[in-house]
Structures are given as C-alpha cells and as structure tokens.
Amino acid sequence: MELERKAYQSLLKWKETYHGTRSLLIEGARRVGKTWLVREFGNREYRTCLLVNFAQASGEVFKLFEENAYDLDYLYSALSVIYSVQLYERDSLIVFDEVQLCPKARQLTKQMVEDGRYDVICTGSLLSIRKNTEDIVLPSEEKKLQMYPLDFEEFLWAKGNRTLFPMIRKAFEDRIPLGHAVHQAAMKEFRQYLLVGGMPQAVVAYVERNSFQAADAEKRDILDLYREDVSRHAGSNAPRVRAIFDRLPGELAKKEKRFNLASLGKNARSRGYEEAFFWLDDAMITNMCFNATEPTVGLDMNLDDTRVKCYMMDTGLLVTHALDASRDVTEDIYKAILMDRLGINEGMITENYVAQALRTNGHRLFFFTSAREDHSRANEMEIDFLIVEKRKIVPIEAKSSQAVHFASLSKFIARYGKHIGMPVILCRRDVEEKDGILYLPLYMASVM
Numbered sequence: 001m002e003l004e005r006k007a008y009q010s011l012l013k014w015k016e017t018y019h020g021t022r023s024l025l026i027e028g029a030r031r032v033g034k035t036w037l038v039r040e041f042g043n044r045e046y047r048t049c050l051l052v053n054f055a056q057a058s059g060e061v062f063k064l065f066e067e068n069a070y071d072l073d074y075l076y077s078a079l080s081v082i083y084s085v086q087l088y089e090r091d092s093l094i095v096f097d098e099v100q101l102c103p104k105a106r107q108l109t110k111q112m113v114e115d116g117r118y119d120v121i122c123t124g125s126l127l128s129i130r131k132n133t134e135d136i137v138l139p140s141e142e143k144k145l146q147m148y149p150l151d152f153e154e155f156l157w158a159k160g161n162r163t164l165f166p167m168i169r170k171a172f173e174d175r176i177p178l179g180h181a182v183h184q185a186a187m188k189e190f191r192q193y194l195l196v197g198g199m200p201q202a203v204v205a206y207v208e209r210n211s212f213q214a215a216d217a218e219k220r221d222i223l224d225l226y227r228e229d230v231s232r233h234a235g236s237n238a239p240r241v242r243a244i245f246d247r248l249p250g251e252l253a254k255k256e257k258r259f260n261l262a263s264l265g266k267n268a269r270s271r272g273y274e275e276a277f278f279w280l281d282d283a284m285i286t287n288m289c290f291n292a293t294e295p296t297v298g299l300d301m302n303l304d305d306t307r308v309k310c311y312m313m314d315t316g317l318l319v320t321h322a323l324d325a326s327r328d329v330t331e332d333i334y335k336a337i338l339m340d341r342l343g344i345n346e347g348m349i350t351e352n353y354v355a356q357a358l359r360t361n362g363h364r365l366f367f368f369t370s371a372r373e374d375h376s377r378a379n380e381m382e383i384d385f386l387i388v389e390k391r392k393i394v395p396i397e398a399k400s401s402q403a404v405h406f407a408s409l410s411k412f413i414a415r416y417g418k419h420i421g422m423p424v425i426l427c428r429r430d431v432e433e434k435d436g437i438l439y440l441p442l443y444m445a446s447v448m
Contacts, residue, residue: 234276
C-alpha cells in the first residue's frame with residue numbers, strides 16, 4: 001500500500017511559491033513520516049534528490065560540514081560523490097534529515113539559499129532545545145512546517161476509502177445529519193482509528209495485515225524509541241521527563257484530566273517539572289493544553305501555566321501506552337475494546353483524540369476551569385477545550401457516549417453567553433443543533 005499525506009501539498013506550495021528563496025524546516029516527532037515524505041517529494045518533483053540522513057551519516061560527512069561549510073562548490077561536489085547523486089541547478093533537492101544532529105548543517109542553509117542553485121529542506125525533532133541551537137545562528141530564510149500523525153481522513157485514504165470523509169465534511173459545513181447508516185459506518189471506522197492511531201508504521205501494519213496486534217507491535221517499538229530518546233537527549237531532566245511520560249495514561253484516566261504533580265511524588269513542584277513538560281512538547285510527543293482564566297480572544301494573555309493537561313500526540317500510542325503493563329496484547333483484546341466489551345477509559349481516549357485533531361488543524365490548546373471562590377461546587381465548572389473562531393471563543397466539550405450531561409457548559413453559557421460563539425458538544429450522536437448548542441459526532445473534530 002502507499003500512504004498519502006496532506007503535508008505533501010504544503011511542500012508543493014512551498015516549492016511553487018518561493019522557487020529556492022526560502023529553505024523549509026519540517027518538524028515532527030520521531031517516526032511521524034518526515035523522511036518518507038521528503039523522499040517521495042524529492043523523487044517526484046525534482047530530477048534528483050540528495051538526502052543526507054545525519055542519524056546514519058559517517059564521521060567524514062559531519063567533518064565536511066565542520067571544515068567546508070563556506071566552500072559550497074566543494075561541499076556540493078563531495079556530497080554528490082559520497083551519495084552518488086548528480087546535482088542539477090534549479091532541478092535538484094537537497095535534504096538534511098535529522099538535522100538536529102548536525103546544527104552546523106542547519107545554519108548552512110542560509111548560505112545555500114543565498115547561493116540559489118538547489119532547493120533545501122531540513123527535517124528533525126527536538127529542534128529548539130538548547131544544545132541544538134546554542135552554537136549556531138538560526139537562518140531567517142527558513143519556513144517551518146509541523147508534521148503530525150495521520151488524521152482521520154488520511155487514515156481512511158490508507159484503507160482505500162475516499163467516499164466517506166467528503167460526506168463528513170459537507171455535513172459539518174451544512175450543519176446537517178449524515179443519517180443513521182452513514183453515521184454508523186463513520187463511527188465504526190472512527191473507532192478503528194482511535195485504536196490504531198495515525199503513526200504511519202502502525203497504520204501500514206494494520207491495513208496490510210488487518211491486525212490490531214500488528215499495529216500494537218509497531219506502536220510499542222515507537223514508545224520504546226521515545227523512552228530511549230528521553231534517556232539520550234533530555235540531559236539532567238531525563239528522570240522528570242520519564243516520570244511524566246510514564247504517568248500520562250494514569251493522569252488522563254482521571255475525571256479531571258489536569259496533570260497532578262503529586263502523583264510523581266510528595267515533593268514534586270511545578271517549577272521543577274516545567275522544563276520536563278516543555279521537553280516532551282518540543283519533541284512533539286505530547287500536546288500541552290493550558291488553563292485560560294478568562295474566555296476572551298486573547299487566550300494567551302489569560303494563560304495559567306500552573307494548571308496543565310498533557311495529552312499524547314497520537315491517540316493510538318496512548319491506547320498502547322495504557323495497555324503497556326501487558327506486553328502480550330492479543331487481537332481479541334483490541335476487538336473487545338472496539339466492541340465496547342472491555343473496560344478501558346473511553347473518556348481518556350476521546351478527549352485525547354479531540355486534542356490531537358484540534359492541534360493538527362492548527363489550534364493551540366486551552367481549557368477553562370473556574371476557581372472555587374466560595375469553596376462550594378455551585379460555581380465550579382470546567383470546559384474541555386476553548387478555540388477562537390471568527391473572533392469568538394467556542395467552548396468544546398468531548399463526551400464518550402450518546403447520553404450527554406453538561407452541567408459545566410450550562411454554567412459557562414449562563415456566565416459568558418453574550419461573548420462566546422455557539423458551544424459544541426462532540427459525542428457519539430449525529431449532527432444536531434438544539435437549544436443553542438451544536439452536537440457533532442466525535443469524528444468531526446477532524447474538520448474543526
């Protein structure tokens with residue numbers, strides 16, 4: 001099978017817009033498909049593509065960038081010989097893959113853009129941590145693209161289904177129900193996506209072998225890789241980063257999804273763990289969601305970073321992480337989860353998916369919680385997500401069932417109703433607008 005990624009269109013737009021006057025930096029978590037994407041793009045859209053993977057490069061290649069960074073003629077000739085790729089002016093692409101391992105190469109892209117002979121793309125993860133930026137001048141000519149796991153539509157493409165999602169998008173845009181048959185078909189596909197997730201290796205394994213267990217094995221390898229990355233690259237913060245990473249499923253399984261540092265130890269304090277949270281976010285392993293103390297369009301100005309939610313960047317990885325205690329997860333276990341016959345926290349999975357979908361669509365993640373000023377529950381409320389849409393704040397609640405209760409949302413509407421857009425409840429129901437609330441099926445978070 002052959003995957004198709006929406007990010008490919010972003011690469012085409014970059015090529016057609018800038019014609020070599022800007023380099024492109026693709027950021028993303030490990031194993032999210034960056035290398036595959038740029039190789040496909042380079043081979044299809046250019047006469048030749050020279051890809052330098054610094055995770056596999058020899059010491060001599062690194063030495064080239066240290067000693068010959070300002071002699072582009074020699075550098076290009078040497079790379080052409082080492083990688084057996086002929087370069088053609090304005091018709092070759094040079095890719096620096098895993099460029100965080102060679103910061104000098106990233107800095108060099110400034111001179112390469114000014115030279116103008118070839119288009120340049122860099123890919124990497126952990127690109128903004130101090131050790132990967134402290135000794136270089138970051139190129140101002142650099143455009144950035146963030147790459148995420150496959151979204152629900154891309155998952156359907158991988159399965160050969162190109163008819164369902166256009167109907168989902170149209171129903172969302174027109175605010176009309178899909179109808180029972182189509183909605184049920186969409187929910188069936190959506191539940192598969194929740195369990196498999198969007199990491200390319202897991203999706204390919206699932207589609208080619210029709211096996212949740214095969215996808216699970218790929219995801220376990222990815223989780224192990226992330227743990228190794230923490231040990232190798234998080235420095236003195238490694239124990240704290242690992243502690244947060246290991247506690248993610250447990251924290252998200254709670255009714256209040258806010259990360260409770262007390263679960264890491266009685267002496268854990270937010271200041272000591274702040275860098276650890278941001279390391280995971282920078283690695284794009286997690287999606288951070290911050291408390292906004294007031295629901296205004298300037299959500300950043302009302303940010304309370306002492307209260308955070310920390311979601312896994314891929315819901316399929318979260319499911320495997322949650323099942324991590326059992327290294328022998330069978331196909332039957334996954335099928336039981338799929339059919340609602342095994343007790344796994346649905347709220348955890350659905351809320352994580354909504355966070356993933358909103359982040360993939362370019363939204364920063366915020367939630368709202370009110371303080372108990374009178375120490376009673378009368379004024380207590382918490383809204384799962386807030387997004388800005390047409391200069392209005394849209395409150396979003398994620399529910400894992402058809403039976404929807406929304407006491408917090410009712411209080412929120414009563415207090416802020418004049419200043420917010422139409423509230424949204426994402427749940428298992430088909431599209432419906434009722435009493436000033438828009439009910440959408442969970443899979444429509446992918447088009448919000």
